[in-house]
Amino acid sequence: MAAPLTSKPLVSDFASSVSHIPSTYVRSMSDRPKLSQVETSGDTIPLIDLRDLHGPNRAKIIRQIAQACSTYGFFQIKNHGVSETTVNKMLTIAREFFHQPESERMKYYSTDSTKTTRVSTSFNVSADKILNWRDYLRLHCFPIKDFIDEWPENPVSFKEIIAEYATSVRALVLRLLEAISESLGLERDHISNRLGTHAQHMAFNYYPPCPEPELTYGLPGHKDPTAITVLLQDQVSGLQVFKDDKWVAVYPIPNTFVVNIGDQMQVISNEKYKSVLHRAVVNTEKERLSIPTFYFPSTDAVIGPAKELINGQASPAVYKSFPFVEYWDKFWDRSLATASCLDAFKAPTT
8 A cells, every 4th residue: 555645855854754655656567676577696787897998908998898888788897097085985975965954955956957956856756757766966067167166065075075076987987988989990089079068967866765665666767868877886786777678686896887878879879889778776774875977968069870880771870960959858858768769869761
């Protein structure tokens, strides 16, 4: 039996006081996580060691990246260059943010997806018919100087820690974009150049313990709107990736990031690399924290397949070129769905 509706907008402000989830969070029978059917052993996403990315083993690592991107659309990375201290500070300050009083978090609450710093819940409250068991802080972080003044003032040192982390992760992203370009046989700077002046956002996802995790999602199956996403997560499992017609659990490994291909990379690569369905599930025992960095084209960029990857009938263009802002508007004008926005940008077939 579902609990009655709650007047609290954020899940974290009522989760511990209910024994059944409110009906607004309950999925239909056909749309539930079916947690017993998830692949929890054996096949998981590749782990790539980046230590020698700029050394004698670069070609080998580029091949590993090509294999991971073409087969999984996801991979984990270690020896990535972001210090363990920076990562630990980030996880600590993010948890502290969500443990603050409701009044402090609600200062930033908004359902307006155009706001560049906001706290909200679910995915798109205005469009979600069924809500998701997730609160989040989303902020823009490149260029940092354009946004840092609007970031939360508390906890103390929040701005300083976020700026340090965002800068470190952006440096990592730029190295990954070069490697992915090379793995496609393109010039090293090709993808970076296609992204205009670049955009970087970050989300702090907070998934409280849930009394009935089999009835709902932290986030349902979806594909990312990014070029690439770089995910930092705590040591509580929850990420699952869709591979070979089944959901596969991705268990956290300390001092690693999870990298996934987003829709814009699928376009630029002319579908050599594909954006992949993934989701977040919740549990009864432990809160979970994840911090994805979303790396995008700037809104003035024009996205389309790399000309070098188009070859007549053998490899025709799958997508037409389009202003990224058109895709972005479509993405936020809906609930989070398994269907990609990309179908609207397919090239006409002859």
